[in-house]
Amino acid sequence: MIRRIVCDVEFCVIVKEKLNPCDSVLVTGSCEQLGEWLPNRCVPLNRTDKNDEGEIWSTNIKIYGTQKISYRYLIAQIVRIDDDLNLIIKKWETFKTARQISLNNHWMNECDNGVSSLTNTPVDNEQPDEYPAIFGCYKGECRTDIGWLTGQREIQLRFHSNTLQLWSSKLRNSKMSLKVSPIDLNYQQENEEISSDLPGELYAPTSKVFIQSAILRLSGCEANIQSDYGAIIEKDDYMIVKIQTFEPENVAYHIDFYLVDELTTLRKHIGFAYVLPVHSNLELADNKHLNRIVPIIGLKHNPIGQIKIDVLLITPLEGVQQKFLVSPSKYWRQGRRPVNVGHRGLGKTNTEHIPCKAQSSSSSSNDSNKQRIMDNTAPILPPTTRPVQTKFVSENTLASFKGAFQLGFDFVEFDVQLAKDKIPVVYHDFQVAITLKRKGQEAELFVVPVKDLTLPQLQSLKIYHASKTDVSKVDEEFDDDDQTTINNNTNLTGISNSSNNLDNQQIISTNQLKQQQQDDKKFRSLFPTLHELFETLDPHLGFNVEIKYAMEYRQGGSEQNHYFERNEYIDCILRCLITYAGKRVILLSTFDPDCASMLRRKQTLFPVLFLTQGEKGDWPQFLDIRTWSIDIGLCFIVAEHLSGLAAPALDILSNKDFVKHVKDNGKLLFVWGDEASEKDVSKCLLELRVDGLIFDHVAEFKEEHSTTENLFISEEREELEVLNNFRQKQLELQHNQLLQELERLKVAREATTLSESTINTSSTNQLSKVSTNLGQDQSSITDSNFKHVM
Structure with missing residues (x-):
């Protein structure tokens, strides 16, 4: 059995x-x-x-x-x-x-x-x-x-106080509260029609829906379950109501509006509105927000106003099995020193205007460097770890990332977006300039969105940075990649024609040269894939992955029209990250608040940072109010349970107490911006104990700081030392216990031997005594017999 x-x-x-x-x-x-x-x-x-x-x-x-x-x-x-x-x-x-x-x-x-x-x-x-x-x-x-979406959808209804319009002059300036209640349409269909004569009629709650609300305001964030009268929404407040359900097509939303009286806790019900189910991504086909304007109906069934609602639908991540496991990325060690993050590797290189070759009059010694800059290609990194000149290595390339790791950086920050064939590629801008190579004719550059080009097209076409507009003529000479191809073909032809004259060693050397040339081209590629970064770069190098997404500007227009639908876009990138992450430490970040919410809801392996523009910079302001200031950004990350905030250096320097506010909420704070690369500014930020610095001019910055070893290499070594010490103590403890056990057995054996010796001696004496007595008895018997015979 x-x-x-x-x-x-x-x-x-x-x-x-x-x-x-x-x-x-x-x-x-x-x-x-x-x-x-x-x-x-x-x-x-x-x-x-x-x-x-x-x-x-x-x-x-x-x-x-x-x-x-x-x-x-x-x-x-x-x-x-x-x-x-x-x-x-x-x-x-x-x-x-x-x-x-x-x-x-x-x-x-x-x-x-x-x-x-x-x-x-x-x-x-x-x-x-x-x-x-x-x-x-x-x-x-x-x-x-908090958890992740295991199969349910999350619908977010966002209300801005400025979009609430009440037409009555008596109510126009009154303080209002609103409450959102889900309606189970299946329940309503299966039961008799409910009378709505009574104001504030409550629908039967459904156990299939989870609802939360949060209000973002400059004074702080209020996140809780809705009260009986909902939440008070004041001027400039931003209210988010989040509903999770497995059946979004069967859930509608009833919104009640109440008049707030400061003298009493009771509130007067003045009207209601309805929002129909939100369950299809077809409504969110463009990168613009889905807006719904619904009428507010009074208690006498007449319209008394209207409200504009922003709607966001978040779907679960498909094709990836997620478990209740904590990744190395999610566990941020307490007391960890500020991490060094190389911006786009060794630093950004596409911000300065680069003159065309035809207008250049510099010496021939600089021609090769200028040509590299014009082509936006990166040279091979030297095998040493000496500082690499950032201006000779293009941003967001494997060469730039490897150079940052050689300098001891903890993270590299890079931008990820999708090509037309839905492959995640590393590139910063949403557009590129392309041209056809025609000898003897003037070239015309065409600005094309990255999303409209497949990965093979991005990696094979002659591509310039989108800001390059002064190319008047394409070089008649072959560029480096074409020349390399010709040389490769020539070498291969030579091998074919004279194969009898080459030995095996020469063939191997030629194959190695060909492989090296392919690797060089891979390292210089302006469009490395996210998968290639995982395969090529050391696993101790952390990734700060900025998820690019085209956003709308406040003054009108957007970074890129007709962009991908957010859910599909985020899913493609997350699937790649989860598949190849391994034990690498990964941080996700994005400027788009909706993408940040999606990244948080779809997975729980990687921390999510919200990038905010702040108020001090001169960048074009985005339409979404959650990006306007670091204060509203902090409220947003608290409401959405994000891991931290990435803020501009100027805003942090102008409000140093903000660092404490972030820490008090248990969040991470990373700092970015051109000012973060300056010596005095970086020193000040380090003294404030921010969690990370994202900066350019990497080689120059490292000369000013003594820390040269990658943080995760040193932490891994410390953990191994602790583990080895623990194992050593365990072995010593086991050794001592074994010695004690041997000593106990020895004592027990000696005691047993002594006892046996005592028993043997006693037995011998008794036997001798018995023998003596037996001899005496035998002698007496003999004497008695002898006397009897006589």
Whole structure:
């Protein structure tokens, strides 16, 4: 009979925060019985008790085997559709090392049916007093995070106070509050029509919807579940209502408007509005926001005003299986020094106007360098680690990224967007200039969007920076790439024609030369793919990936018309990142607030930073008010649970207390801008303890700082040293325990030997005595017999 080991383990946790009636506590873990970290296989717990500390949830789970089990707790809303377990994850534990339990053989009892059973509680050996567990706290550390979209959609309704128009002069300047309630259309269809004669009629709540709200204002962010009267929206406030549901096509939205009276907590209901279901990406075909203007209906069923609503639909990331695991990127070590981030590698190179070759009158010694700049190609990096001249290496190229790593930089920042064939490529601008090469004729440059060119076209066409407009004639000579191709063909022909005269070593050398030329071309490419960066660059080099997306300007127009739909665009980039990330530390950032929200909702592996323009720079202002200042940017990252903010240096220098505000909210702060490259400014920012500096002039900057080693290399070495020391102590402890055991066995053996010797001596004496007595008796018998005979 096969002996099967079954452990009956009790999981028990106290939840101190207030839960909604539809909330549940679940457990997930590394073994099959705990779902192997998959959302749709989590195990629900039962609410067993409630005390002053909070609600107690527990369950017993039979686990097979005696292995060490890792597990985490989570709070979610269970939605069952067609008997399938679907979760709207509200919060889950994100400790770097999950909770653990070791199931030992000596606790098991043999059952009559051949199954070994064990009743145990999941208490860590080093923390035996942590039972029952406290949700979100483990070994003195408290870490939780919101979940991701496991299959549901999120619809965001955004209200700006300036877009609310009430036509009555009595109400025009009044303070208002509004509340959004979801309507389950299936429920309404299956039941009788509900009368709306009573003001403020509440629709039957649906357990298939999770709704939250947040208000962004300069004084701070208010994020909570809606109250009975919703939220007060004042002048210049920006309100976001977020609804998550698995059936967006069956959910409409009812908006109630209330008049706020400062003298009482009661509010007068003055009207309502409706928003029809939002469930199709076809409505969001362009990069512009989806706007809906809906009438506000009074209690007498007459229109009393209107409100403009911005709508955003976020869909889950398809094709990638996500689990309850914490990546190295997500865990930002406390006390870590500010990281050095090379802007586009060794620095940006496409900002200065470059004259055409026909207008140049400099000496011939600089012709090759100018030609490289004109062609926007990068030379091969020298094999040494000496500072590389940034102006000779084009931005956002493999050569530039490798150069930054050779200088000891922790991160490189680069821009990612999609080519026409949906392949993520690294390039900053949304447009490029292309021309046909025609000998003896003037060239005309055509500005073409990157999104309209496939990757092979981007990597093979003669491409200039979009700002280049003074090319009057294309060179009649072959460019470097063409010449390389000719030389390669000539060499190959020579091998073919005189193969009998070449030995194997010459053939190998020629093949190596050809491979080297291909590698050189790859490093100089102006359009490396995101996949190539993962394959080529050292895994210790962190990636700060800026997700480019065309945004609308406040004064009109946009960075690029008719751009990709946001969900599809973000999904293509995230799939590449998740597939090839490995253990590399990755930060995501973007200027587009909607893209930032999507990046946060679609995954939980990588931290997301929101890039803000601030108020001090002279850049064209975007239409979205969330980009206008660092204060509103901080409110936004708090409301959307982003990891941090990337702000311009000028805004931070003018408001140094802002750094403390960011830290008080538990967020990261990165600083960018031309000013960050200046010696005095960078020194000041480092003293303020910002988390990262993004700057140009990388080689010059490194000369002013003593830190030359990549942060993640040094941290890895420290972790290995700690691990080795721990292992050494464990070995020493085991060695001492073994010596003690040997000493105990030696003492026991000596005691046993002494005891045996004592027993043997006693036995010998007794035997000798018996022999003597026996001899005496025998002698007496003999004498007696002799006397009898006589």
